[in-house]
Amino acid sequence: MHPSCIPAARLSPSFTLPSGLAHDPGIGHLLLCQDRLTDAFALTSKLQSQHMFLADFAGVHRPALFKALAQAYPRPQKELVARRGGDSTELQWQDIQPGSHGCITKERGLYTLLGARLTRADLIGRIEDDGKGKSQYQPGALASFAYVFIDVEAVYRREGLWQLLLNVLDTGSYKVGKDMQVPLQSSIILVGSAMQYAELRSHDASFVRHFPLLGEMAHELNLTQKSELEYGLWLNALANEAGYRLQDSAMAPLFAFSSRECEHQQRLSLASQDMVQLFAQAAAYGQSSDISGADIEKALRQQQRRHNSSERFSAQSFDDSFINLPTSGEMVGQINGLTVIDSVDYAYGEPARITTTVHYGDGEVADIERKSELGGNIHAKGMMILSACLYRIFGRDAPLHLNANIVFEQSYQEIDGDSASLAEYCCLMSAIAEQPIKQSLAITGALDQFGNVQAIGGVNEKIEGFFNLCERRGLSGEQGVIIPKANMLQLNLAPKIIEAVSKGLFHVYQVAHMDEAVELLMSLPAGVADEEHNFPQNSLYGLVQARLDKLAGDEPDDLPEGFFAKLLAKWPFSRS
Numbered sequence: 001m002h003p004s005c006i007p008a009a010r011l012s013p014s015f016t017l018p019s020g021l022a023h024d025p026g027i028g029h030l031l032l033c034q035d036r037l038t039d040a041f042a043l044t045s046k047l048q049s050q051h052m053f054l055a056d057f058a059g060v061h062r063p064a065l066f067k068a069l070a071q072a073y074p075r076p077q078k079e080l081v082a083r084r085g086g087d088s089t090e091l092q093w094q095d096i097q098p099g100s101h102g103c104i105t106k107e108r109g110l111y112t113l114l115g116a117r118l119t120r121a122d123l124i125g126r127i128e129d130d131g132k133g134k135s136q137y138q139p140g141a142l143a144s145f146a147y148v149f150i151d152v153e154a155v156y157r158r159e160g161l162w163q164l165l166l167n168v169l170d171t172g173s174y175k176v177g178k179d180m181q182v183p184l185q186s187s188i189i190l191v192g193s194a195m196q197y198a199e200l201r202s203h204d205a206s207f208v209r210h211f212p213l214l215g216e217m218a219h220e221l222n223l224t225q226k227s228e229l230e231y232g233l234w235l236n237a238l239a240n241e242a243g244y245r246l247q248d249s250a251m252a253p254l255f256a257f258s259s260r261e262c263e264h265q266q267r268l269s270l271a272s273q274d275m276v277q278l279f280a281q282a283a284a285y286g287q288s289s290d291i292s293g294a295d296i297e298k299a300l301r302q303q304q305r306r307h308n309s310s311e312r313f314s315a316q317s318f319d320d321s322f323i324n325l326p327t328s329g330e331m332v333g334q335i336n337g338l339t340v341i342d343s344v345d346y347a348y349g350e351p352a353r354i355t356t357t358v359h360y361g362d363g364e365v366a367d368i369e370r371k372s373e374l375g376g377n378i379h380a381k382g383m384m385i386l387s388a389c390l391y392r393i394f395g396r397d398a399p400l401h402l403n404a405n406i407v408f409e410q411s412y413q414e415i416d417g418d419s420a421s422l423a424e425y426c427c428l429m430s431a432i433a434e435q436p437i438k439q440s441l442a443i444t445g446a447l448d449q450f451g452n453v454q455a456i457g458g459v460n461e462k463i464e465g466f467f468n469l470c471e472r473r474g475l476s477g478e479q480g481v482i483i484p485k486a487n488m489l490q491l492n493l494a495p496k497i498i499e500a501v502s503k504g505l506f507h508v509y510q511v512a513h514m515d516e517a518v519e520l521l522m523s524l525p526a527g528v529a530d531e532e533h534n535f536p537q538n539s540l541y542g543l544v545q546a547r548l549d550k551l552a553g554d555e556p557d558d559l560p561e562g563f564f565a566k567l568l569a570k571w572p573f574s575r576s
Contacts, residue, residue, distance in 0.1 A: 005480075006510050008502040011493045013265035015255045018232035019248040029237035030068040032230055033218040033270060038072065040215030044187045045073040045147075051169065051187060052213040054149070055194040059271025060217065062113060062191070064241045066149050070111035075146040078185060079106040080139075093185040105139045111147040113191075118154040120164060127177035137176065142168070142186045152192035156200065169210040221268040228255070231268050238272055239291070244279045249293030254278075257300060260460065260492045278303075307346040314341070314350055318469055323410050325353045327470050327479055330436035333357060335521070337408070337423040338444040338466060338481065340458035347458060349465020351442050353409040354423055356431040360551050361403025365390065365428070386421050388449045389514065390428065393529075393541065394548055401552040404428055418446040419456035422484075426518050433543035435522045441509075442466040443482040443517060451514040455486035460493055467497050467506060475500060480507030482517055 031038055037054065044052040056062070078093045082102050096106060114122060125140035141148050155161045165188070168174045173183045194216060200207040221231055235254055239246045246254075257278070261269040269275075278299055279291060285302070286295035317323045325336060337352045365387045383406070394400060406424050422445035430437045444462050445453040456462075463481050470479040488510060500506040511517045515526035518540055527539025535542040 004510055006488070006491075006501075006508045008498050010488065011491050011498050011501060011508060012256070013259045013492055015252075015259075016228050017248075017251045017255065018229045019251070021229075021232050021236050021248075023236055023245050024240045025233045025237050027064070027068045027237055027241060028072060029230075029233045030064055030241070030272070031072060032234045033221050033226065035218075037215040037217055038069070040213045041069050041189075042073055044189065044213050045075065047213075048185075048187075049172075050213055051211050052189045052215055053152075053197050053200070053211045054189050054191045055197050055214060055216040056191060057193065057217065057219060057271070059269070059274045061238070061242075061272035061276045062149075064238060064272060064276075065217075066111055066113060066147075067241070070147050074110060077107050078146075080104045080143060080182065091180070091182055093183060104137060105143055107146060108144045110145065111149060112141050112145045113149040113151070114141055114154060115151050116154050118150070118158075118161060120161065123161070123164065124168070124174045124182070125176050127180065135177070137180065142174065142184060142188075143182055145186060147189060148186045149189045149191050152190045152196050152200070155190075156196070166206045166210065170206075218270060220262045220264075220270055223266045223268065231255070231258075234270075235275070238275055239279055242276045242279055243289060244283055245290045246279075247290060247292045250282075250291050250296050251293075253293050253296040253300065256492065257296070263457075263460070263490045263492070265489050265492065304346075308348065310341065310343065310346070311348040311350075314348075315468065315472070319472060323353075325351055325469070326439040327466075327473055328476065329439050331439055332434055332436050333427060333431035334439070335423050335427040335430070335437050336439060336442035336466070337420045338442050338462035339420070340461050340465075342458070347461050349458065349461035349463065351466045351469060352411060352420075354406065354420065354427050355409055356404055356406045356424070356427040358402055358404045358428075358431045360401060362399070362401070365404045365406065381418055383421065383424065385418070385447050385449055386425050386428070389425060389447060389451055392449065392451075394545060398552070400548060402432070402548060404431065419444050421445070421447045422453055422514060422517055425514055426521050429518050429540060429544055430522060432547050433522075433540055434547070435524060435540060435543060437521045438478075438523075440476065440478040441480055441482060441521060443521070445482070445484040445511065445517070447514060453484045453486070453511050453513060453517070455484050455490075459483055459487040459490050463508060464494060464497065467500070470506065471496075471500075475505040477505050479505075480509060482509045482511055482520060485510040485512040 040052050040054075044050060056065070076095050079096045080091055080093055080103070082104060083090050083092050091104065121138075121140060123140050124142055126138050127135050128138050129135060150165075155165055164174075168184055169188070173181050175181050190211060197214060200211075232251060235251070236246055254275075255268065258269040259265060259267065261271065261274070278296065281303065282291045282295035282299040283289050285298045286292060318325060327336070333356045335354050337354045339350050339352050340347055341350050365383065391400065406428065408420075423443045425447060426437065426443065429435075444456050444459070446456050448454060463483065466479075466481050470476075497506065501508060509520060511520070518524075519526050522540055524540040525536075527535040527541035529535050529541070535545050537543075537546070
């Protein structure tokens with residue numbers, strides 16, 4: 001096993017960028033990758049008695065999506081007429097007919113969205129006095145549109161409206177005024193999150209009966225299944241619908257931004273609302289609806305600048321030496337870990353100094369964060385796995401006579417996650433073996449019980465956080481980060497980091513096993529145990545094993561005698 005330095009070309013995704021695309025390719029391109037959604041919508045357009053729940057997510061531009069769905073499955077416009085049957089009059093819907101034939105109302109459009117301020121009249125309409133002593137029907141959404149999209153928040157938490165909607169679906173009609181019974185002809189699409197769908201399905205039997213069709217939106221595009229050309233058409237269709245025009249140069253920053261949002265080199269985001277907002281900001285900076293790549297890049301820079309105040313305060317604390325974290329030299333029992341500070345609207349990486357002390361004890365590896373109630377459950381799990389790794393290697397036949405204390409220095413808020421378990425393990429090995437760790441390297445990774453290094457979250461932010469600190473202090477060519485090999489497909493680093501790596505001023509290493517990490521950090525072979533589970537003396541694990549044996553009182557027989565031992569050996573009564 002050998003750690004490998006990742007070449008600059010693999011630190012960001014590579015795309016075959018489309019060019020010369022039509023600026024108005026058609027709104028149907030907005031349904032890219034939405035096969036499950038369109039299948040459910042096609043069914044609800046054909047089945048009058050089965051309505052649909054559309055599960056979207058916060059980044060969806062709903063107006064464009066609903067328009068694309070409705071236009072993909074259009075219906076002929078209808079009108080409401082009165083039919084006499086004996087002594088009674090019945091209202092019926094029919095296709096619009098020419099001439100005067102007692103039409104009461106006509107559909108006004110193909111679709112509509114009812115939002116948070118929904119009222120009973122908005123839904124079913126009302127009877128109004130026309131000022132001449134006659135009553136006049138003012139239709140609501142159910143009598144005006146073929147497809148009625150309703151935000152689930154607008155009805156579910158309001159008991160009266162929710163019961164009204166369920167009654168309409170139960171009877172297939174709704175009463176307006178005293179005598180007017182209007183048949184339902186619209187398809188109703190509730191719009192909300194997948195969690196809201198699960199809640200409704202679990203707690204309301206009427207919901208299950210009337211909304212059997214689930215259309216869940218895809219969040220991202222997989223480039224192993226779709227092409228960059230298709231995504232380029234999606235971007236152009238979205239921009240055109242929002243009133244903008246994308247130049248070919250805008251594709252590169254948009255693809256990079258989209259991939260970064262997905263944290264994957266082969267995935268692209270379908271968060272249309274985020275894109276539309278970015279288009280608007282770029283157009284404002286460029287003072288034109290014709291958006292260039294430079295406009296997009298400026299909008300992204302300014303967006304980061306507006307949201308990164310916490311990151312700037314953090315950087316100032318490091319620069320003023322309020323936070324002690326060396327990026328050069330070597331230290332025993334100290335290592336640079338990598339963390340992510342994640343707020344509602346922004347995430348950034350922040351290096352953290354982890355230290356370990358060891359002493360004689362009963363084998364406990366103590367997590368000071370947990371004992372001080374600053375460590376979360378997942379972090380505690382990582383510490384337990386770390387202890388399991390230690391006992392798997394060195395505690396097979398006898399208990400360990402060692403206690404260790406591990407802590408995140410100058411940490412005053414809760415720490416959670418298991419992504420520091422690799423760093424903590426390396427720091428523990430350093431403290432036991434009394435071998436120094438390179439402070440020019442920072443490390444992140446989660447361990448399993450067999451020492452395999454597993455993927456972690458926020459890999460780009462973590463790398464950038466340490467790089468930014470090193471850059472402010474001056475890049476030496478020795479600094480770098482160690483990441484799990486499993487995170488390779490998530491790399492999407494800033495251009496300045498890629499340039500520094502290509503010049504040899506900074507390094508990014510990948511490891512698949514914890515032994516690779518300790519070898520890189522301490523410039524010693526980890527060591528391979530023989531049949532009796534003994535490690536070579538000149539290896540790191542050999543030094544760890546010798547220290548553990550010493551703590552257990554098992555001194556090797558060939559150690560040189562001390563002064564008093566030699567003196568006693570000369571006395572006659574000391575000989576047997």
